[in-house]
Amino acid sequence: MTNAGLILRLIEEAAQASDWRSSCADSERLPIFNLWGPVMYLTPAGEVVIDHEEDRPTRLADPAERDFALVRAAEKYPELAHLQPPRPPAAATCNLCSGRGRITVSQGKILPWQDGRGFKLCLYCPECNSLGWTLAI
Ligand SMILES: [Zn+2]
DSSP, X not given: OOHHHHHHHHHHXXXXXXXXXXGGOBTTBEEEEEOSSOEEEEOTTSOEEEEOOTTOOOEEOOHHHHHHHHHHHHHHOGGGGGGSOOOOTTXXXXXXXTTSSEXXXXXXXXXXXXXXXXXXXXXXXXXXXTSSEEEOO
């Protein structure tokens, strides 16, 4: 199945979803991530767009937003995992999140995300756009 065919099938499924996605359903775009208002969508052509921003028209995601959105898409829709940016051989594991893509804050310190017990504040890593790696420049 082509990416476009796959995305169109997922769009149909998302419209029936029991979570926030059904309220953001759109026949031409797949809801990926809800930023408490603005919504990131993936189009069948493979573009990431952001809509429902206050006073702004729909726009294309910038490169960092696109990386973030494609990692979220892979989490939400495992069939789309191949769209994630591939880790280049020269990439370094992100120092801030130790490759987890998420961080937490404990006693005023930023720590890599740990799976485990209890509620913890979970933040997406701003250093690597939650990819878990960065390119040394
Ligand atoms: Zn990171």
